Amino acid sequence: MLSVHTSPLHQPGTGDAGGMNVYIVELAKRLAERDIEVEIFTRATTGGAPPTVELTPGVLVRHVDAGPYEGLAKEELPAQLCAFTHGVMQAWAGHRPGHYDLVHSHYWLSGHVGWLAAERWGVPLVHAMHTMAKVKNAALAADDCPEPTARVIGETQVVAAADRLIANTDEEAAELVRHYDAAPGKVAVVHPGVNLDRFRPDHDGRAAARARLGLPRDAVIPLFAGRIQPLKAPDVLVRAVAVLLERDPALRERLVVPIVGGPSGSGLAKPEALHKLAARLGVCDVIRFQPPVDQARLADWYRAATVLVMPSYSESFGLVAIEAQACGTPVVAAAVGGLPVAVADGRTGFLVPGHDPRDYAEVLRRFVDHPDLADRLGGAAARHARGFGWDTAAADTAEVYAAAQHEHRRHLRSAHG
Numbered sequence: 001m002l003s004v005h006t007s008p009l010h011q012p013g014t015g016d017a018g019g020m021n022v023y024i025v026e027l028a029k030r031l032a033e034r035d036i037e038v039e040i041f042t043r044a045t046t047g048g049a050p051p052t053v054e055l056t057p058g059v060l061v062r063h064v065d066a067g068p069y070e071g072l073a074k075e076e077l078p079a080q081l082c083a084f085t086h087g088v089m090q091a092w093a094g095h096r097p098g099h100y101d102l103v104h105s106h107y108w109l110s111g112h113v114g115w116l117a118a119e120r121w122g123v124p125l126v127h128a129m130h131t132m133a134k135v136k137n138a139a140l141a142a143d144d145c146p147e148p149t150a151r152v153i154g155e156t157q158v159v160a161a162a163d164r165l166i167a168n169t170d171e172e173a174a175e176l177v178r179h180y181d182a183a184p185g186k187v188a189v190v191h192p193g194v195n196l197d198r199f200r201p202d203h204d205g206r207a208a209a210r211a212r213l214g215l216p217r218d219a220v221i222p223l224f225a226g227r228i229q230p231l232k233a234p235d236v237l238v239r240a241v242a243v244l245l246e247r248d249p250a251l252r253e254r255l256v257v258p259i260v261g262g263p264s265g266s267g268l269a270k271p272e273a274l275h276k277l278a279a280r281l282g283v284c285d286v287i288r289f290q291p292p293v294d295q296a297r298l299a300d301w302y303r304a305a306t307v308l309v310m311p312s313y314s315e316s317f318g319l320v321a322i323e324a325q326a327c328g329t330p331v332v333a334a335a336v337g338g339l340p341v342a343v344a345d346g347r348t349g350f351l352v353p354g355h356d357p358r359d360y361a362e363v364l365r366r367f368v369d370h371p372d373l374a375d376r377l378g379g380a381a382a383r384h385a386r387g388f389g390w391d392t393a394a395a396d397t398a399e400v401y402a403a404a405q406h407e408h409r410r411h412l413r414s415a416h417g
Contacts, residue, residue, distance in 0.1 A: 001028060002103065002110035002117075004084055005077050007042040008061060009053065019319040020130050022295075023192050024106055025055065030193075030394030032058030036401070039100075041088050041113075043080070045069050062091055077109055078150065085113045092121065102401055106130060108151060111158030122412075124163040124404040129155065129172070131316050134179040139313045139336060141230035141355075156180055164404040166190050166397065168317035169338040188400045191341070193390030194322045198295055201328035201382050202303045206374075209303035215256060220368050222332075223305035225260045225298065225320055228271040233334070234259055235277055236311035239357035242281040244364060251368065252286060260290040260301050302327035306367050306374045310334065311355055318342040322388050325349070325381035330374060332363050348381035 001024060008025045028038040037058050044063035053061045064087030067080035092100065104126045105114030111127045118125035133147035133155055140146060159165065159180040165187045167173035173189050176182040202209055207217050215221065222241070224234045241257050263271045271289065278284045293301065302308065308324035310333040317338035321331045325342075331349035333339040345351040350363045367373050 001038055001040045002088070002105040002114050003040060003042045003107070004066075004081070004109040004113060005043065005074050005107065007045065007063075008040055008055065009042075010045075019192075019317070020106060022319060023130075026193060026195055026390045027394060027397060028059045029056050030390045031398065032056060034394060034398055036398060039091075041084075041091070043067070043077075043084060045072075064088060064091075074109075075148070078154070081109065081112055085116055088113060088117055089120070092117070102126060102405060104128070104401075105158075108133075108155045108158055111162070112154060115158060115161040118161075118163075124401075124408040125161060126164045126166060126400060126404050127158055127162040128166040129176070129316070131314065132172075132175060132179065135175055135316075135337070136231065136314050141233060141313050144230035144313070162186065163408055164188060164400050166400055168192055169341045171341075172316055172338065188396075188403070190393055190396040190400065191388060192317050192319055192322075193393040194319065194326050194385055194388050195295070196326055196386060196389050199299050199302065199323045199326035199385070201378070202300075206303060209300045212300055213304050215258075215304050216254070219254050219256045219306075220251070220364075221256050221258065221304060221306045222309050222364055222367070223258050223260065223301060223307070223324075223329075224309055225301060225324070226310075228259070228261050228263045228274055231313050233311040233313055233355060234261075234271075234274055236355050236357050236360060237309045238274065238278050238281065238283065238287065240309075240311075240360035240364060241286060242283050243358050243361035244368075245283060245286070247361070247365075248368075255286045256288060257283075257286050258288045258290055258301065258305070260293060260298070262292045298323070299327055302329050305329050307332055307349070307364070309360065309364070310339065311352070311360060312336060312339070313355065315339050321349075322385050326385035326388075328378040328382040330377035330381050332360065344380070344384055348377055348384045 003024055006021055008021055031038050039060045041062045041064055043066050047069050049063040055061050064084050066083035102123050103114045103118040105111045106128050107130050114125050133151040137146045159182050167187055167189050173187045176187050177184050224237050226232045228234055245252055278287045302324040308329055308331045310321055312334050315337040321342040324331055325348055331343045333343050335351040335353050343349045352359050
C-alpha cells in the first residue's frame with residue numbers, strides 16, 4: 001500500500017490526517033487477518049522516525065525519506081515523488097524477486113508512485129481516489145482554493161494506468177466514469193467500514209459520556225468533528241448556532257457546541273478564522289474548540305453529542321458520520337457525495353440540501369423542541385452503522401485484488417501470445 005502524504009500512524013484530525021488514515025489502518029489490519037500481508041509506504045515527517053514500524057502482525061509501515069520532514073504542504077509534495085519512488089524501489093531491491101503481488105495506492109499522489117512501481121514489478125495496480133479534484137472544484141466553499149490543473153491531469157493519468165479502481169459509493173464510481181473516462185468494468189464499489197468494537201453505544205448512556213468529558217448533563221450538544229478547513233464547512237455550524245440564538249436567546253443557557261479537530265495542512269496554523277467568526281457573531285461562549293483526540297476519546301465525544309453536524313461541501317464517503325451513528329448518535333449532514341449512503345435521511349438523521357446556515361438551524365431546532373428525537377434516531381443509527389463493518393470491506397477489497405490479479409495474468413498471457 002502507498003500513502004505518500006499522510007501516515008497511518010498520524011492522529012486523525014491533525015494536518016492532512018483524517019478519514020483516509022483510518023481507512024488504511026483498519027483495512028490493512030483486516031486484510032492481515034485474511035492472510036494478506038500488507039506493507040504501507042509513507043513519507044517520513046520526523047527525523048527520528050524508525051525505517052519500519054509493525055502496526056500489527058502482518059502489517060508493516062515503512063517510512064521513506066522524501067523532502068523536508070516538517071512544514072511541507074500537500075501542494076508541495078508532487079516535487080518529492082521522485083525521491084519517494086526511489087525509497088520504495090530501494091526497499092523492493094532488498095527483497096527476493098516477486099516479493100510484492102499487488103500495489104494498492106491511496107490518493108492521486110500515491111497513484112503516480114504506484115503506477116511506476118506496479119509497472120516495474122510486473123504486478124497489478126489497484127487505486128483508491130478518496131477525493132477527486134474535479135468533484136471538489138465543482139462544489140467549492142466560497143473561501144476555498146480550487147485544486148490545481150496538475151492534480152486533474154495527474155488523476156486522469158492514474159485512472160488510465162490502474163488495473164482496478166475502488167470507489168466508496170455508486171456515485172463516486174459514476175463520477176470516475178463521467179469525469180475521468182474510467183472504464184466502467186474497472187471500477188468496483190467497496191463501502192468503507194467502521195471499527196464496531198471501538199465505536200458503539202455506551203451502556204450507561206449519553207449522560208455517562210457527558211460526565212467523563214465534563215459536559216452539562218441536560219445540554220443540547222451539536223458536535224463538529226474533523227479537520228478545520230473550508231471543505232468541511234465548520235463555519236456553517238457556527239453560523240447556524242448564531243441563527244438559533246438570535247431566534248431564541250434563552251437557548252444560550254443550555255447550548256454547547258464542541259468543535260473537535262485541528263486545522264488542515266502542515267499544522268503550522270491555528271483555526272483563527274473560525275475563532276474570529278465566532279467572536280464576530282457573538283457565540284464564543286457556547287462554542288468549545290477542542291484539539292484532535294484519539295479514537296477512544298472521539299467515541300466519547302460522539303456518545304455525548306445530541307447530534308453530529310457535517311455540513312461538508314464534498315465527502316467521498318463521510319466516515320465520521322458512520323462512526324457517530326455506530327455510537328448511537330444521529331447525524332445532520334449536507335446531501336453531498338457519499339453522505340446520502342452514510343446517513344439514512346429521516347431515519348438515522350437528516351440530509352440538508354445546500355449550505356444555508358438557516359436550514360441547518362431549522363433542523364437543529366427539532367432536537368431542541370423534541371428532546372426524545374436524538375434517542376429515537378440514535379437507536380436506528382446504531383443499527384444502520386452495523387452494516388458497515390471493516391470485515392465486509394476487507395472481504396470485498398480482497399475480491400477486487402483477486403480480480404485485478406486474474407486480469408493482469410490474462411493480459412500477460414495474451415501479450416506473450
